[in-house]
Amino acid sequence: MNADIHTLTGAYALHALSESERVAFEEHLAECAACRKEVSELQETAVRLGSAFATPPPDSLKQNVLASIRRVRQLPPDEGSIVPLRGRRWPQRATALAAAAAAIAAIVLGSQVVRLDDEASRAKQQLAEVSSRYEAVADMIAARNTKIMAAEAGDMRATVVVSPQHGKVAFLPKDVPEPGKDKTYQLWLIGPDGAHSAGLLPDKDTPVVADTIEGATVLGVTIEPEGGSKQPTTDPVMTLALG
Amino acid sequence: MHGATSESASSGKPELRAVAQSGHQDLMGRVARGDEHAFAELYDMLAERVYGLVLRVMRDPAQSEEVTQEVFVELWRTASRFRSERGSVTSWAMTIAHRRAVDRVRSAQSTVDREARMAASQQDTPFDSVADEVASRFEQRQVRHCLDTLTELQRESVGLAYYQGYTYGEVATLLDTPLGTIKTRLRDGLIRLRDCLGVGR
Numbered sequence: 431m432n433a434d435i436h437t438l439t440g441a442y443a444l445h446a447l448s449e450s451e452r453v454a455f456e457e458h459l460a461e462c463a464a465c466r467k468e469v470s471e472l473q474e475t476a477v478r479l480g481s482a483f484a485t486p487p488p489d490s491l492k493q494n495v496l497a498s499i500r501r502v503r504q505l506p507p508d509e510g511s512i513v514p515l516r517g518r519r520w521p522q523r524a525t526a527l528a529a530a531a532a533a534i535a536a537i538v539l540g541s542q543v544v545r546l547d548d549e550a551s552r553a554k555q556q557l558a559e560v561s562s563r564y565e566a567v568a569d570m571i572a573a574r575n576t577k578i579m580a581a582e583a584g585d586m587r588a589t590v591v592v593s594p595q596h597g598k599v600a601f602l603p604k605d606v607p608e609p610g611k612d613k614t615y616q617l618w619l620i621g622p623d624g625a626h627s628a629g630l631l632p633d634k635d636t637p638v639v640a641d642t643i644e645g646a647t648v649l650g651v652t653i654e655p656e657g658g659s660k661q662p663t664t665d666p667v668m669t670l671a672l673g
Numbered sequence: 674m675h676g677a678t679s680e681s682a683s684s685g686k687p688e689l690r691a692v693a694q695s696g697h698q699d700l701m702g703r704v705a706r707g708d709e710h711a712f713a714e715l716y717d718m719l720a721e722r723v724y725g726l727v728l729r730v731m732r733d734p735a736q737s738e739e740v741t742q743e744v745f746v747e748l749w750r751t752a753s754r755f756r757s758e759r760g761s762v763t764s765w766a767m768t769i770a771h772r773r774a775v776d777r778v779r780s781a782q783s784t785v786d787r788e789a790r791m792a793a794s795q796q797d798t799p800f801d802s803v804a805d806e807v808a809s810r811f812e813q814r815q816v817r818h819c820l821d822t823l824t825e826l827q828r829e830s831v832g833l834a835y836y837q838g839y840t841y842g843e844v845a846t847l848l849d850t851p852l853g854t855i856k857t858r859l860r861d862g863l864i865r866l867r868d869c870l871g872v873g874r
Contacts, residue, residue, distance in 0.1 A: 440860030445775045446834035446841040470760050472860075475867040477767040479835055482816040485725035487741060492716055495742050496709065499749040504707060507753040 439465055443472035450660060508597050508641065566639045567591060567600045581649075583668035590649060590670055592642070599628065599642050599649060599672070606634040612656045618666075620648040630658045646672055697762040705752040712749055719763065720745075723770045730774040730838050740777055744770045775838040819869035827862030830855050 438455050441447050447455060459465050570576055570593035577592040585607045591600040601617055609615050615631035621643045628640035628649070650666040652659075700718075703711035723744055728737040748766055755765055820828050826848070833844045845855040867873055 437856050437860050440858075440863045441834065441841045441856055443863060444831065444834040444841075444859060445772050446839065446844065446859065448840055448842065470764075471867055471873040472863045473768050474760055474764045474872045475863050475870060476771065476835055477761075477764045478812070478870050478872065479816055479831070479866070480726035480729070480767050480771060481722045481763070482813040483725040483729045484721040484812070485728055486721050487724035487738060491724070491738055491741060492713070492720065495716060495745045496713060498742060498746055499709070499712060502746055502750055504705070504749065505751055505753055507705070 436462075436465060439468045439472055443469055443476050453660060505644075506595065506597055566598070567602065567637055570596050570598055570600055570639075577672075579670060581668055581670040586651070586668050588668070590672075592672055594642075597642050598639055599646070600637050600639045601628070601631070601649070601651075602637040603631060603634050606631065609653050613653050614656050614658060615667075616652055616654040616658045616662070618650040618652065618662055619643045619646040620650055621645040622647075625650065625662055627658065627660070630654075648672060698757045701752060701755050701757075701762055704749065705755070715748065715762070716745060719748075719766050722763065723766055726767060726770050727774045729836055730771065731778060736777070737774075740773050741770070744773055747773075771835070778838045779840075815870065819866050822869050823862050823865055824858075826850065826854075827858045827865065830858045831862045831866070834859060 435455065435458050438447060438451065442452065442455050442459075459469065570591050571578070573593045573595040575594050579590045579592070581588050581590055585605060587604040588606070589602040589604060591602065593599075599619065606615065617628040617631065617638055617640065618625040619628045619640065619642060620626075622645045626643050626646075629638045631638055631651075649670045649672055650662065651668040652662045652664045652666050654663060697718075700711055700715055704715055720741070724737060724741045727740045727744070728734060731737045731740065744766070747769055755762065759765075760768075820831075823831070829848060830841075830844050833839050833847060834841060839847065841855050841859060842852060844859075845852045848855065850858075
């Protein structure tokens, strides 16, 4: 356990970290059981501080809340996630990127993306070989409504698996050129409220499985400085429409 | 010392808490399956605490109502993702509420507002609240008692971060104290509160 980052449990439980520290700390949390326990206890403590100020809201609020949930679809259960969901938004820049990515997806990739709807079983068989190592992906393939797509852009080729039932997206690299010195590939899910990191590609062979985001329409891949970025800093080298 | 009485009072609670917890879990199961009546029950159970906390951070009643509504919509939307082993329903809801209120305060407020707020908060200790702001007097007393066991720096840091929504960097500036010290005070302050309030297992 890194002693220095561990002292951030208090600030994290109080939501007193800056955005970049929060992201770094959540990555640490995913690997540190002791930190998760402490964070959960300190969050519970913070809740007690908050509960001391209980105040009845106006009566009309209840009707408003009940009326608004009737228009909101609930998320399906998510069995595998360990890291807390990230609900933050990147307003302007991300929206611009989403538009750019969608345009690229529509114009450039229209001809390059090959849907393998008919070849799903072939992909399934291929993926079964790695299923012992990548059970999460295998489960997704087995689920109903799962989409399997081949993506190609320049020298890069990959298979993308989208499972609405699991609420997950998997990116399986096939041919991936070197990203360059001190660079890494980073995956993004782009939805109505912008781009959300879906993780870094650890190497040219290992699949990445990420929680999908509400209304995600495009998956994008950018080259980022080692360690990744909070938001895309380069134009995507590959985008794929998920719809 | 008062600590002894309040601690023995709360040590009688775990059983009740456990019963309440399993009840809450059933309720969450029903909410996750789309039961609107169960959701109305959840609202009744949490609304005063959620609204009170949001109001405490945001100050503005109209905006607090708006954020409270967003919080409940999020609880509805993500009910199936709730995991009881990660903490109570109340803790889950209040954590979301605090996060939303803090996000709103940080993003919506102009620099000028923010500076004014920072200046105003220097005369504003976390617990100088008006009496009618507080519904749960027992909870309030216990929290106040436990806050009294903190050092002044711990108490101020925790209060500025939690009730005013400042980052620890801003807290360090406000209190003219090194960053590392604030980081540590937030953690050891909360740990002391945790032990005093009897949180944890």
